Amino acid sequence: MTYPKDTKNRVQNLLVQEARRNAKTAPRWRKPAVLTFAGLALAGTTAAGVYVALAPVEDKRDIRCYYRADLTTPVQGAPGDTRPPYITTGIFITGFDARNNPNPDDKNAGMQQVNDPINQCSRVWDMGNMNPYGINNDIIPDGFLSPPDGPPGDRPLREGADKDQNGKPLWPGPVSMALGNYVPFLTACVVDNTVAVIPGPAEVCAQLGIPTLAETLNEK
Template sequence: MNLSEVTYPKDTKSRVQNLLVQEARRQPKPIPRWRKPAMLTFAGLALAGTTAAGVYVALAPVDDKRDIRCYYHADITTRLPVTGKPGETRPPYITTGTFITGFDTKNNPNPDDKNAGMKQIADPINQCSRSWDIGTMNLDGITDDLIPDGFVSPPQGPRGDRVVPEEANMDQNGNPLYPGPDNLALGHYVPFLTACVVDNTVAVIPGPAEVCAQLGIPALEK
């Protein structure tokens, strides 16, 4: 079945076609082998599952990108137990952002804005990749199931004089995780990440490009 044979909601077909063309023209930089998704096809960018009928990529914009959700797994509903506190649970994600240097919290002009003093995040994938790199996303081994066999995690403790592979300081798109020429990465496992939208908030989820459609949520419109 080709694209012309699929029935789409009004005005969606052209958006899917444009998305496929954009992806086909991209020339992404090489990424470390362990950061590549197990299965990634151009067809998956537009269609999910084994049948194409009625399944398409939904795109959604997010105007406020100051607060980014980084999900532990491709699961946006299951709450996680809190270690040492029986019966308590926490969301299936952490939130991350970047504060504006010198912002005066005592003289906040928008006291009702929970994200006041935070910057708009231009690259949510890079932002969450840092959280994975420093080990925040694998506390208590919660994401051990995502780490491929043979991957060597860094030892516990400060960075010190540990040697980290050069490519560990780059995200899946070839962008430096941290500013400056030095390799500041810690070297924890960073899976392939995809930016989706949940509750009008950017949700960065481990998984290939089609993971948003598989979860029934829109992909982030760039």
Template structure:
């Protein structure tokens, strides 16, 4: 109902109208001090560290056990790709990788319940997964062809036989083990270390990919 539709004595109606006009002309009062303070949001196990280019807050989370690293095929945490040659079979959306301890005696494992026993802590998960991409293992049956830029040409390996006296590094300068390495030189996309299920997850994409997927980035 509008003011003009209300029934008042004439003098009362004029007083009400004057009061409304005076109130509308008042300068707004400054907000209380506590309303102007920045809000700090605490998330268990994570810390907010600013924004990405898209304006999304990025959370960080630590991972204490970095022996088992997940290398995701795509920036997709749930879609299970098919297993080549096995109709109807699927596999996880990632491949796991790690660094085994040379000479580890699995038969005399002092921690038989530890599924990662005999593996080292990975200090650089992105480099670890880069090596897996570099060998071509992240593109089985063309699974990640959609990530490869048009015109990309695989680099030739530094040498097929590491026993020939050639440097024990690939074309990126990464050290590799002695022996044949016929698959080196495949496309390696930009990678970012995130955290999924309290495990390091290295996902194709730039620094904003963790926030876009709704998961924290790995705290360094």
């Protein structure tokens, strides 16, 4: 079946709204969790090819955390400091011997699969790495109090600041390492067969013309 572009977007938005209605109750200070449906795709035949609403990613060792809902514009920081529109993050394997790497051509050797990209990029936002030189000050709500520079514990965290938008702890272990920097609502999309976590609502992937990340059956 062929869908006009505006019809595809409306159908996708309805699916997202239905997922939100069926989502588990989230804390009041967070927006509802976003659910995806494995194996479900909206496809429309166009002159450019086939647009797929949802897409899986097999290799999730290297995650892109985008500064803004913009896939191409470089980030301007200090004078002469131009960065890509995203930061890459991952989880290193403890004790991995890089000198004896059995797969030297694998740029992600020594890294684990990331089961929760939203949580992973939420940590990067919490550390303050997504707002260099105040480039994202415009998306921080008025009245939000950013933490002072320095290690955790300099000031008590506001309620819920140690958890992501789905209510999961940002950092494992009995002692939280959360700093309390602003973490926007994040959505996992797919760019270049890589997980791309982008600030914005569930519709942000479709608005950018890219698929939403589809969860695999063995993920929770």
